[in-house]
Amino acid sequence: VVAVACGLLAGGVVMALGGHDPIQAYFDMWQGSLGSTEGLQSTLIKATPLVLTGLAVATALRVGLWNIGGEGQLIMGAIAATGVGLYATGLPGALLLIAMILAGAAGGAVWAAIAVIPGTGVHIGLALAILAALATWWLIERTPWGFSVRVSGGNPRTAEYLGLKIARRMVVVLAISGAIAGLAGAIELTGVTNRLQEGISVNYGYTGVLIAFLARGRLLAVVLAAFLFATLVVGSYALQTTGVAQPIATIIQALIIVFLLAGDAALAFRLRITRTTALAEIAAAVSRP
Amino acid sequence: VSFWVNSLSAGIVLGTPLAYAALGELIAERAGVMNLGVEGMMLMGAVVGFIVALGTHSPVAAFAAAIAAGAALASLHAVMTVGLRVNQIVMGLTLTILGAGLSAYIGTGSSGRRPGVGISAIPIPGLSSLPVLGKVLFTHDVFAYAVPFVALAIWLLLFRSRFGLWLRAAGEQPGAADASGVPVFLIRYLAVIAGGGFAGLAGAYFSVVYTQGWAEGMTNGRGWIAIALVIFGSWNPIVVLLGALLFGFVDSLNFQFQSIGVPVSTHLLAMMPYVFTLVVLVATWTRMRHRHIGMPEALGLPYEREAR
Numbered sequence: 001v002v003a004v005a006c007g008l009l010a011g012g013v014v015m016a017l018g019g020h021d022p023i024q025a026y027f028d029m030w031q032g033s034l035g036s037t038e039g040l041q042s043t044l045i046k047a048t049p050l051v052l053t054g055l056a057v058a059t060a061l062r063v064g065l066w067n068i069g070g071e072g073q074l075i076m077g078a079i080a081a082t083g084v085g086l087y088a089t090g091l092p093g094a095l096l097l098i099a100m101i102l103a104g105a106a107g108g109a110v111w112a113a114i115a116v117i118p119g120t121g122v123h124i125g126l127a128l129a130i131l132a133a134l135a136t137w138w139l140i141e142r143t144p145w146g147f148s149v150r151v152s153g154g155n156p157r158t159a160e161y162l163g164l165k166i167a168r169r170m171v172v173v174l175a176i177s178g179a180i181a182g183l184a185g186a187i188e189l190t191g192v193t194n195r196l197q198e199g200i201s202v203n204y205g206y207t208g209v210l211i212a213f214l215a216r217g218r219l220l221a222v223v224l225a226a227f228l229f230a231t232l233v234v235g236s237y238a239l240q241t242t243g244v245a246q247p248i249a250t251i252i253q254a255l256i257i258v259f260l261l262a263g264d265a266a267l268a269f270r271l272r273i274t275r276t277t278a279l280a281e282i283a284a285a286v287s288r289p
Numbered sequence: 290v291s292f293w294v295n296s297l298s299a300g301i302v303l304g305t306p307l308a309y310a311a312l313g314e315l316i317a318e319r320a321g322v323m324n325l326g327v328e329g330m331m332l333m334g335a336v337v338g339f340i341v342a343l344g345t346h347s348p349v350a351a352f353a354a355a356i357a358a359g360a361a362l363a364s365l366h367a368v369m370t371v372g373l374r375v376n377q378i379v380m381g382l383t384l385t386i387l388g389a390g391l392s393a394y395i396g397t398g399s400s401g402r403r404p405g406v407g408i409s410a411i412p413i414p415g416l417s418s419l420p421v422l423g424k425v426l427f428t429h430d431v432f433a434y435a436v437p438f439v440a441l442a443i444w445l446l447l448f449r450s451r452f453g454l455w456l457r458a459a460g461e462q463p464g465a466a467d468a469s470g471v472p473v474f475l476i477r478y479l480a481v482i483a484g485g486g487f488a489g490l491a492g493a494y495f496s497v498v499y500t501q502g503w504a505e506g507m508t509n510g511r512g513w514i515a516i517a518l519v520i521f522g523s524w525n526p527i528v529v530l531l532g533a534l535l536f537g538f539v540d541s542l543n544f545q546f547q548s549i550g551v552p553v554s555t556h557l558l559a560m561m562p563y564v565f566t567l568v569v570l571v572a573t574w575t576r577m578r579h580r581h582i583g584m585p586e587a588l589g590l591p592y593e594r595e596a597r
Contacts, residue, residue, distance in 0.1 A: 213376075247393035248390070250386055250393070261380060
């Protein structure tokens with residue numbers, strides 16, 4: 001929270017340097033993103049792909065990997081969904097199969113699901129995103145398999161002693177992660193743009209990494225972090241009328257992470273004295289059984 | 290024949306900025322710091338170089354400013370990752386996004402304009418009139434001519450100088466290096482900042498020399514390619530340079546095929562360099578599994594004195 005405040009503050013400084021009134025700008029952003037019904041609506045729309053890409057990254061983090069390819073996976077998901085929608089209209093079974101083979105394209109299956117629900121759009125997509133967050137959370141945090149994944153990611157050496165196949169878990173989790181990002185693409189396609197276009201992803205993949213980090217890799221916190229970032233993005237659209245460039249949202253997002261990182265580091269310095277000794281003891285105990 | 294000559298020649302032009310960015314990243318990674326912010330630093334270099342070119346009509350000032358901009362962004366990375374020891378991957382990505390945002394913010398008023406100056410190609414008298422080779426190798430600008438020497442200089446610095454030994458030690462065994470009196474922190478700072486300077490230069494090459502204009506996100510993922518090239522070249526500047534030129538060549542085929550009207554999808558061709566990179570990455574990785582060469586051992590790991 002402190003990092004968010006600092007990020008906003010620093011963003012204000014940037015705007016002031018650019019010759020704009022930051023207070024007015026933030027007021028406009030608030031109006032544009034949360035203060036009105038349409039604003040809130042578009043914030044929710046924007047949050048949907050971000051929840052998913054953030055989730056994709058956070059999931060992969062659980063097995064100790066950084067999935068920074070969410071951008072491409074999202075696009076592949078959108079493409080696969082289009083393909084499925086265009087050519088495989090009659091075969092739901094085969095359709096499912098194709099979608100599962102293409103890990104990044106699990107969205108293909110969902111595409112069909114969305115298509116049969118009348119009145120597609122924002123809310124179904126968002127509900128799906130939150131559902132995906134809950135499902136992933138349950139899978140990783142509440143099942144034995146999920147525990148083994150967390151062990152593999154958290155302490156590979158322990159996992160090896162236990163005889164877990166780390167590589168296999170990595171691949172499976174990455175596939176899930178990719179599928180979630182693909183889902184984002186499919187939902188964005190069916191819910192928002194309604195057709196495949198270049199640049200369907202506006203840095204969603206990379207922003208997802210930041211979101212996952214802001215959420216500290218916690219799967220449910222991802223939803224909140226994504227919502228915050230969506231607010232910033234949608235709010236920044238409102239700024240265009242006042243002449244402040246829209247990229248300010250990107251800048252603020254990055255600054256928030258910078259402050260978060262710096263804050264972490266500062267905390268780590270303070271805690272180090274007490275913690276190093278304890279950690280060293282544990283590490284020594286684990287490494288020499 | 291003219292088709293291949295054109296492609297090779299254009300490949301050198303496209304490969305030059307990649308080579309600079311990749312060489313910069315190589316320096317940082319050799320010192321043990323991964324900087325995924327190359328894309329952001331290139332964009333900052335591109336926009337700052339472009340604006341300075343607009344204002345001063347001096348290519349020298351433009352490139353100096355671009356290098357400074359890249360280095361400034363890199364020093365943020367250095368402070369955060371070397372000084373505060375935060376996660377290098379997260380910080381690098383943040384840097385990319387920050388660079389993309391800042392450059393778009395700064396450059397809002399400048400898109401669609403032309404810099405008014407450029408670095409013109411200087412055909413080398415005599416050599417440039419050689420058949421085939423002349424056009425391919427000797428009709429370029431200063432930066433393209435300089436790049437092999439820069440790569441060689443970096444190689445000499447890394448592998449034939451005491452400073453280079455220190456730098457590599459900081460990337461392989463920072464603990465041992467520190468114990469034997471090598472200023473690990475200073476070296477890591479310098480390496481990251483120098484790397485940023487190279488990325489800034491590469492960015493300005495795009496905006497001032499190559500496309501002669503600024504557009505949001507104009508580097509188009511080239512920063513990521515530069516990072517991949519470092520792995521491709523197994524952290525050896527000479528191989529990295531060759532990789533960059535090869536990549537530039539594959540990239541240029543796209544335009545060349547279009548200009549002679551080969552009926553292949555342009556999107557498919559545009560994808561080629563990336564597929565190529567992917568294949569090379571997998572190949573390099575397989576090779577690395579057999580022989581343990583290349584990757585600095587402490588790459589990506591923050592160094593702290595008190596630990597262990």
